[in-house]
Amino acid sequence: DIQMTQSPSSLSASVGDRVTITCRASQSITSYLNWYQQQPGKAPKLLIYAASTLQSGVPSRFSGSESGTDFTLTISSLQPEDFATYYCQQSYSPPLTFGGGTKVEIK
Amino acid sequence: EVHLVESGGGLVQPGRSVRLSCAGSGFTFDDYAMHWVRQAPGKGLEWVSGINWNSGSIDYADSVKGRFTISRDNAKNSLYLQMNSLRTEDTALYYCAKDMGGFVDADGFDMWGQGTMVTVSS
Numbered sequence: 380d381i382q383m384t385q386s387p388s389s390l391s392a393s394v395g396d397r398v399t400i401t402c403r404a405s406q407s408i409t410s411y412l413n414w415y416q417q418q419p420g421k422a423p424k425l426l427i428y429a430a431s432t433l434q435s436g437v438p439s440r441f442s443g444s445e446s447g448t449d450f451t452l453t454i455s456s457l458q459p460e461d462f463a464t465y466y467c468q469q470s471y472s473p474p475l476t477f478g479g480g481t482k483v484e485i486k
Numbered sequence: 487e488v489h490l491v492e493s494g495g496g497l498v499q500p501g502r503s504v505r506l507s508c509a510g511s512g513f514t515f516d517d518y519a520m521h522w523v524r525q526a527p528g529k530g531l532e533w534v535s536g537i538n539w540n541s542g543s544i545d546y547a548d549s550v551k552g553r554f555t556i557s558r559d560n561a562k563n564s565l566y567l568q569m570n571s572l573r574t575e576d577t578a579l580y581y582c583a584k585d586m587g588g589f590v591d592a593d594g595f596d597m598w599g600q601g602t603m604v605t606v607s608s
Contacts (some may be wrong), residue, residue: 415594422581422600423581425595429594466531470593471538473531474547475521475536475590476533477531477532
């Protein structure tokens with residue numbers, strides 16, 4: 380099974396900060412990497428699919444990139460509504476697996 | 487508007503069974519793969535199972551293989567999860583999720599229901 384290692388597990392940042400979350404796959408998944416945002420008490424929401432494609436309706440301050448088996452989610456200017464937990468997920472090969480999550484707290 | 491509504495959760499004793507349902511609306515249900523994802527209280531997301539558009543390909547997480555069965559009825563726009571031999575560690579909020587494509591792998595999940603809670607306890 381493909382393991383997804385996400386870091387950090389939590390972070391605290393100020394409004395307007397640039398935030399970066401990393402996800403590493405245990406083997407090649409090409410670009411089959413998705414990012415989700417889960418706000419407290421709500422269902423997850425797809426932000427980015429295929430490593431770098433922004434889902435319709437998602438603000439452009441969110442972006443994704445890849446380098447080999449390393450993937451990055453960047454929030455260019457953190458907003459108060461971005462307080463949430465973020466998960467990566469590989470969709471290359473079942474069983475599909477999620478990273479452990481990154482909780483973003485607003486300072 | 488795309489809508490997914492789960493039902494069937496509740497309190498169940500260890501070793502017993504429960505069947506979850508998910509009703510889809512606002513999209514052509516039989517064009518897309520569907521999935522079940524669970525989240526134990528205070529924990530992260532765990533993919534449970536996925537089924538492609540025509541039920542021709544089905545996959546499970548190792549943790550549920552042999553105990554859970556996913557199925558769909560495209561005529562009823564419905565997805566199901568039969569959960570047998572339940573364990574306390576199966577306690578979680580179970581989400582139904584729509585795939586962006588017709589197959590279990592390759593795409594992300596672009597729509598989620600609000601979830602149905604399953605609590606396994608004596």
